[in-house]
Amino acid sequence: MHAYNPSKIEKKWQSYWLENKTFRTPEDEEKPKYYVLDMFPYPSGDGLHVGHPEGYTATDIVARYKRMNGYNVLHPIGWDAFGLPAEQYAIRTGTHPKQTTERNIGRFREQLQMLGFSYDWDREVNTTDPDYYRWTQWIFLKLYEMGLAYQDEVPVNWCPDLGTVLSNEEVIDGKSEVGGFPVVRKPMRQWMLRITEYADRLLEDLEDLDWPESTKEMQRNWIGRSIGADIEFEIKGHDDSLRVFTTRPDTLFGATYMVLAPEHHLVEELTTNEQRDDVEAYREEAAKKSDIERQEMNKEKTGVFTGSYAINPASGEEIQIWVADYVLAHYGTGAIMAVPGEDERDWEFAEKYGLPIIRTVEPPEDFDGKAWTGEGKSINSGFLDGLEIEEAKLKMIEWLEEQGKGQKSVNYKLRDWLFSRQRYWGEPFPIVHVDGVPKPLPEDVLPVTLPEVDDFKPTRTGEPPLARAKEWVETTDPESGKPALRETNTMPQWAGSCWYYLRYISPEFDGGPVEKKKENYWMPVDLYVGGSEHSVLHLLYARFWHKVLFDCGVVSTDEPFQKLVHQGMILGEMEYTAWRRGGEYLAPDSPKIEEEGVERVRLSETDVEKRGEKFYLKGSDVEVEARAYKMSKSRGNVINPDDIVRQYGADALRLYEMFMGPLEQVKPWSTRGVEGVYRFLNRVWRLMIDEKSGKLHSHLSDEQPTRDQLKALHEAIKKVTEDIDEMRFNTAISALMVFVNEANQWENLPKEVLESFLLILSPFAPHLAEELWSRLGHEKSLAYELWPKAEEDYLKSETVMYPVQVNGKVRGEIHVDADKAKQKELVLEAAKAEKNVSRYLESGELVKEIFVPGKIVNLVVKE
RNA sequence: GCCCGGGUGGCGGAAUUGGUAGACGCGUCGGAUUCAAAAUCCGAUGGUGGCAACAUCGUGCGGGUUCGAGUCCCGCCCCGGGUACCA
Numbered sequence: 047m048h049a050y051n052p053s054k055i056e057k058k059w060q061s062y063w064l065e066n067k068t069f070r071t072p073e074d075e076e077k078p079k080y081y082v083l084d085m086f087p088y089p090s091g092d093g094l095h096v097g098h099p100e101g102y103t104a105t106d107i108v109a110r111y112k113r114m115n116g117y118n119v120l121h122p123i124g125w126d127a128f129g130l131p132a133e134q135y136a137i138r139t140g141t142h143p144k145q146t147t148e149r150n151i152g153r154f155r156e157q158l159q160m161l162g163f164s165y166d167w168d169r170e171v172n173t174t175d176p177d178y179y180r181w182t183q184w185i186f187l188k189l190y191e192m193g194l195a196y197q198d199e200v201p202v203n204w205c206p207d208l209g210t211v212l213s214n215e216e217v218i219d220g221k222s223e224v225g226g227f228p229v230v231r232k233p234m235r236q237w238m239l240r241i242t243e244y245a246d247r248l249l250e251d252l253e254d255l256d257w258p259e260s261t262k263e264m265q266r267n268w269i270g271r272s273i274g275a276d277i278e279f280e281i282k283g284h285d286d287s288l289r290v291f292t293t294r295p296d297t298l299f300g301a302t303y304m305v306l307a308p309e310h311h312l313v314e315e316l317t318t319n320e321q322r323d324d325v326e327a328y329r330e331e332a333a334k335k336s337d338i339e340r341q342e343m344n345k346e347k348t349g350v351f352t353g354s355y356a357i358n359p360a361s362g363e364e365i366q367i368w369v370a371d372y373v374l375a376h377y378g379t380g381a382i383m384a385v386p387g388e389d390e391r392d393w394e395f396a397e398k399y400g401l402p403i404i405r406t407v408e409p410p411e412d413f414d415g416k417a418w419t420g421e422g423k424s425i426n427s428g429f430l431d432g433l434e435i436e437e438a439k440l441k442m443i444e445w446l447e448e449q450g451k452g453q454k455s456v457n458y459k460l461r462d463w464l465f466s467r468q469r470y471w472g473e474p475f476p477i478v479h480v481d482g483v484p485k486p487l488p489e490d491v492l493p494v495t496l497p498e499v500d501d502f503k504p505t506r507t508g509e510p511p512l513a514r515a516k517e518w519v520e521t522t523d524p525e526s527g528k529p530a531l532r533e534t535n536t537m538p539q540w541a542g543s544c545w546y547y548l549r550y551i552s553p554e555f556d557g558g559p560v561e562k563k564k565e566n567y568w569m570p571v572d573l574y575v576g577g578s579e580h581s582v583l584h585l586l587y588a589r590f591w592h593k594v595l596f597d598c599g600v601v602s603t604d605e606p607f608q609k610l611v612h613q614g615m616i617l618g619e620m621e622y623t624a625w626r627r628g629g630e631y632l633a634p635d636s637p638k639i640e641e642e643g644v645e646r647v648r649l650s651e652t653d654v655e656k657r658g659e660k661f662y663l664k665g666s667d668v669e670v671e672a673r674a675y676k677m678s679k680s681r682g683n684v685i686n687p688d689d690i691v692r693q694y695g696a697d698a699l700r701l702y703e704m705f706m707g708p709l710e711q712v713k714p715w716s717t718r719g720v721e722g723v724y725r726f727l728n729r730v731w732r733l734m735i736d737e738k739s740g741k742l743h744s745h746l747s748d749e750q751p752t753r754d755q756l757k758a759l760h761e762a763i764k765k766v767t768e769d770i771d772e773m774r775f776n777t778a779i780s781a782l783m784v785f786v787n788e789a790n791q792w793e794n795l796p797k798e799v800l801e802s803f804l805l806i807l808s809p810f811a812p813h814l815a816e817e818l819w820s821r822l823g824h825e826k827s828l829a830y831e832l833w834p835k836a837e838e839d840y841l842k843s844e845t846v847m848y849p850v851q852v853n854g855k856v857r858g859e860i861h862v863d864a865d866k867a868k869q870k871e872l873v874l875e876a877a878k879a880e881k882n883v884s885r886y887l888e889s890g891e892l893v894k895e896i897f898v899p900g901k902i903v904n905l906v907v908k909e
Numbered sequence: 910g911c912c913c914g915g916g917u918g919g920c921g922g923a924a925u926u927g928g929u930a931g932a933c934g935c936g937u938c939g940g941a942u943u944c945a946a947a948a949u950c951c952g953a954u955g956g957u958g959g960c961a962a963c964a965u966c967g968u969g970c971g972g973g974u975u976c977g978a979g980u981c982c983c984g985c986c987c988c989g990g991g992u993a994c995c996a
Binding site for chain 1: 910912913914915918919920921922923925928929932933934935936937948949962963969975976977978989990991992994995996
């Protein structure tokens with residue numbers, strides 16, 4: 047038997063590519079370059095899941111395609127290997143994270159090679175390698191030098207039971223996501239990066255990037271730039287004044303009270319003796335809650351009066367100053383002027399505590415709601431009355447500036463980046479503390495490597511695990527020779543991924559993170575593919591670092607990633623579910639399905655039928671829920687790529703993942719669908735190989751291809767080429783299938799045609815294409831063959847078909863010689879003569895003729 | 910609540926600028942091959958009516974523009990993702 051045997055040919059070609067270094071990045075700079083990048087994976091213990099090959103196949107297709115189009119292609123891969131899972135595993139088992147990481151990387155590498163990706167394996171980077179993090183530390187020194195890294199005492203989410211700080215995302219309802227342990231807010235000395243300094247550039251430079259609009263929008267929202275004014279309020283009986291930020295200076299006349307965040311530095315001073323107990327109690331209560339809890343408990347606003355009064359600078363009225371946790375300490379100045387008439391939050395608060403409300407914008411006549419936040423003319427606002435909001439804002443700012451009571455101001459939601467973690471498995475900071483003062487280490491002592499410790503668990507006091515390495519911590523300042531203590535915090539996982547795309551360019555270079563000349567050639571990344579879950583964090587942090595590196599002359603572009611695409615998530619297989627209690631079925635939306643004794647019934651596709659909008663158990667009225675879920679271990683719907691490759695081969699997996707639908711879209715897995723593309727690959731095989739003899743089929747010939755054959759081929763070339771350019775891989779594959787379906791009908795197959803076909807198939811199913819290519823007598827890999835060009839000449843057909851409509855409905859079609867197809871009169875003549883069309887013309891009066899050359903004929907007939 | 914996506918056969922999806930709605934694949938049904946099955950090959954496959962030719966309805970719902978609307982405009986509904994007291 048000589049059937050298509052993917053496991054055999056795939057292994058063969060994978061070793062061929064590795065041994066011959068087929069995909070080594072060219073070192074010459076004569077050809078145009080193309081840098082195609084995947085978001086590198088965190089090598090988890092679970093190995094690859096089917097989501098990884100989705101994006102990786104897409105970039106691999108593009109990489110292979112670009113090589114065949116004469117580009118020098120840089121297509122690397124590496125490992126984002128610092129991180130919590132390896133450390134948690136180390137805490138549990140005592141295995142050094144280095145070992146876990148190494149083992150996992152080995153597995154990932156094997157799996158990626160098994161899928162036939164054309165990476166340059168000589169450029170692998172690993173963020174945990176001291177030769178790599180040496181440069182992560184070097185970049186940190188640059189940040190420090192530029193005044194962008196600083197230490198600050200900030201409250202963090204500290205989880206004593208896990209012995210670590212957690213990010214906001216890792217805290218749910220005041221408990222740790224992992225294990226459900228309590229989390230407390232605790233001020234700790236932390237390293238911060240001044241990303242806010244770059245807020246404007248990060249915002250403005252989004253403009254020119256070829257990124258998904260939604261991702262750009264998320265970054266814009268995250269940066270959250272808003273324009274307004276800072277206004278100074280005098281405090282009755284105090285020298286201090288209160289400054290607030292507002293985007294609505296036009297509403298100043300309606301500011302009827304003020305609110306300070308509980309953490310505001312003036313709270314204590316402004317609290318009168320009668321109010322002190324209440325205010326203290328309120329602040330204490332607020333301090334206990336995490337940010338997240340505060341947001342959760344926001345159903346009803348709370349607050350207390352300080353007893354002090356401020357003066358509204360516009361109206362001159364005395365207004366009460368309150369403390370309430372609906373005002374955030376870290377946004378603006380931590381204090382607001384409250385304008386209940388124009389702000390829903392303030393309205394709610396004012397109503398609850400009986401504070402005065404003044405409208406300053408005329409609501410529409412039929413408006414009967416509370417705060418009015420829409421457009422309108424100013425009212426009750428002295429010199430602003432009658433103005434529209436925008437004009438009123440300008441005039442108020444002008445007035446404030448004249449009075450010296452305020453000025454135009456811009457604020458950001460973006461906060462500085464908390465850059466340190468109390469963990470072991472991360473990059474050490476290149477910092478020592480001499481006499482308690484942090485001091486950067488000189489470049490030439492880098493890397494500061496991780497010391498060995500006997501316990502990876504942080505201490506209960508919050509001291510990082512590195513503090514246990516006494517001999518490492520206690521060192522001397524290489525410059526002054528004084529005793530010094532090393533920084534024991536480590537960098538967060540984002541650090542290494544902020545610049546890895548630069549290291550690929552010159553992975554061995556030891557004069558800096560990247561070699562200047564090569565950087566100049568390869569940057570920016572032309573295509574970057576990865577999940578949308580990194581829309582803000584990774585992609586914002588990396589852009590920030592890149593801009594810093596640009597400012598200090600390390601890189602030549604001000605943005606790293608020119609084009610960005612997110613692959614959509616792959617869900618588990620479609621599930622049909624009914625619920626039953628006793629013998630009785632329950633409706634899917636019944637609240638009873640959560641109850642005990644209710645049994646879940648998994649149904650197969652053949653058990654259900656669709657009626658109207660809903661699915662039912664066949665032949666019954668039992669409603670069935672039909673949907674696909676996220677893959678998860680607990681649900682048991684995880685598809686393992688290894689299994690798929692074993693059964694159908696890597697080419698089938700690659701092809702299926704691209705054929706499922708548009709790359710960016712969320713889509714459910716279907717193993718049946720894999721079988722479909724597997725059948726297609728088999729048809730390709732049998733088209734050329736005689737399964738009895740295992741040799742080339744006898745109907746392969748050296749004859750000249752016919753016109754029809756050339757037409758079929760060049761239509762496929764055209765479609766596949768355009769579709770790869772636009773990253774529409776699903777329709778490209780469909781075009782390949784159409785060609786094979788047609789070629790299967792042919793009596794003889796000119797090799798010339800098949801060769802071109804194999805070339806356009808090769809980015810998608812590289813193993814099969816290489817195998818058949820070599821069987822056609824080629825000695826070298828097809829990886830650098832020239833991509834075939836679609837010849838317009840062959841695409842022309844001898845006749846042109848026109849659908850003929852009567853009143854916009856298709857009633858027939860006509861075929862016209864191609865050279866006469868643009869002749870209006872002739873085409874209309876033929877159209878009117880068509881038999882099913884003519885009967886409509888007989889029964890009515892022809893009032894209008896629409897002729898769209900090459901497209902359609904429409905005849906408008908009246909009654 | 911707000912901001913983005915998206916609703917097309919039994920299913921995944923196609924229709925590139927307003928021009929034959931349903932390419933390609935899955936599934937289903939029928940046939941060929943086979944002792945039988947798997948595999949393979951051929952054919953049919955949106956609904957309804959009809960022996961058929963054909964007609965009619967049909968792209969979430971309701972309107973509109975147009976010779977012609979899945980595609981454009983107005984008003985809704987539903988689903989997915991993000992975000993949330995940011996003054």
